[in-house]
Amino acid sequence: MQSTEITFDNLSETGGLFTALLHARYHHFIMVRGWPLPNVRGLEFDQYDTPDSVHCAIHDGAIVQGGFRMTPTTAQCMNSTYMLRDAQRGLLPDLPRDVLDAEAPQDPRIWEVSRVFVSDSLSSRDRMQVRTALGRSFAHLSQKWHIDGFLCLTSVTSALLTRRSGLELTPAGPRFDTAGEICQAYHLKIRTPIRQRIATERPADIRNTG
Numbered sequence: 001m002q003s004t005e006i007t008f009d010n011l012s013e014t015g016g017l018f019t020a021l022l023h024a025r026y027h028h029f030i031m032v033r034g035w036p037l038p039n040v041r042g043l044e045f046d047q048y049d050t051p052d053s054v055h056c057a058i059h060d061g062a063i064v065q066g067g068f069r070m071t072p073t074t075a076q077c078m079n080s081t082y083m084l085r086d087a088q089r090g091l092l093p094d095l096p097r098d099v100l101d102a103e104a105p106q107d108p109r110i111w112e113v114s115r116v117f118v119s120d121s122l123s124s125r126d127r128m129q130v131r132t133a134l135g136r137s138f139a140h141l142s143q144k145w146h147i148d149g150f151l152c153l154t155s156v157t158s159a160l161l162t163r164r165s166g167l168e169l170t171p172a173g174p175r176f177d178t179a180g181e182i183c184q185a186y187h188l189k190i191r192t193p194i195r196q197r198i199a200t201e202r203p204a205d206i207r208n209t210g
Contacts, residue, residue, distance in 0.1 A: 001065070001129060003137040005144075006055040017064070018136045019043070021057045024064040030116045036094070044116050047080045048114065054141065058133045066130040068116040070141065070150065073105050082112045084151055084185060090201070099153070100173045113138075113152040113188060116162075135167050139190045150188040153179045167191065 006014045006021065018151045026044035029035045038046050049055075052075040058066040080086055085104035087095035118130045141147070151172060154162070159169050173185035 001133055003133050003140075004057050004059065005058060005137075005141065008051040012167055016062065017057050017059065018055065020059070020062055020064045021055060021067050022049075023117055024057075024067065024119065025117065028120065029115070029182065032120055033179065033181070047077065048075075048083055050075070050077045054145065056134075056137050056141065058130050058137070059122065064119075065122060065126070066118040066134055068113055068137075070111045070113045070145075070147075072108060073112060073151070074108050076178045081106075082123075083114055084112055084153060094178065095153075096174075097175050098174060101177070102172075105151070108119065109146060109148040111147050111150050113150045115116055116152065116154060116158070121198075131161060135162075138167060138188075148189075151185060152188050153183060153185045155183050157181075159184065161187055162188075 004014060004017060011018060022043040022045055026039055026042050030037055030039055030044055037044050048071055049069065050071075053069050053071040055069050056067055057064050073085065075080055075082050079091070081089075082104075083092065083095075084099055085106070086092050087099045088097055088104045090097050102111050109126060109157050116134070118127050118134070122130065138150070144152075152169075156175065166192055169186040170190045171184055172187045175184045177183075
């Protein structure tokens with residue numbers, strides 16, 4: 001199992017994996033969960049998949065088993081910034097304007113995490129391995145990109161599972177129903193022991209997270 005960072009700077013090497021990630025997102029969020037998200041030819045994407053964002057794929061060869069997208073809260077593309085702030089600005093009618101308890105930050109050291117998923121086709125044991133790989137990837141990328149903390153929007157059930165992978169989540173807004181799921185915004189931070197362990201790992205250790 002590998003964890004690969006995908007940016008527009010390395011897209012010439014990771015383009016095939018990026019396409020596979022968008023295919024996996026389509027299957028997870030649209031086919032399985034029924035979310036009404038933008039898509040074309042079996043790819044799920046939206047206005048936040050821009051050069052500002054960093055994507056991460058947890059994969060076994062070309063098979064994507066999980067992933068996430070992270071975007072700086074300073075992002076700006078046309079009229080869009082980042083999802084939670086745009087919801088607060090009333091630009092996303094499918095999300096409540098009171099999605100956050102406080103004003104959405106615009107801070108280069110705070111990033112938004114979105115489209116976090118683990119493949120439903122995996123066994124319970126393999127899903128736990130992917131969640132662990134996601135936690136390690138969060139820790140590694142937060143060091144690389146000098147991130148102090150994250151904001152994320154996820155289901156309450158997924159948040160409970162995420163805590164098992166070495167991440168600290170605290171509520172950042174009220175619970176609400178979307179597409180039949182109870183969701184909530186959270187502050188997300190990497191626990192100190194995870195940060196310390198990542199700091200001692202070689203790059204090869206981080207790429208091969210299985």
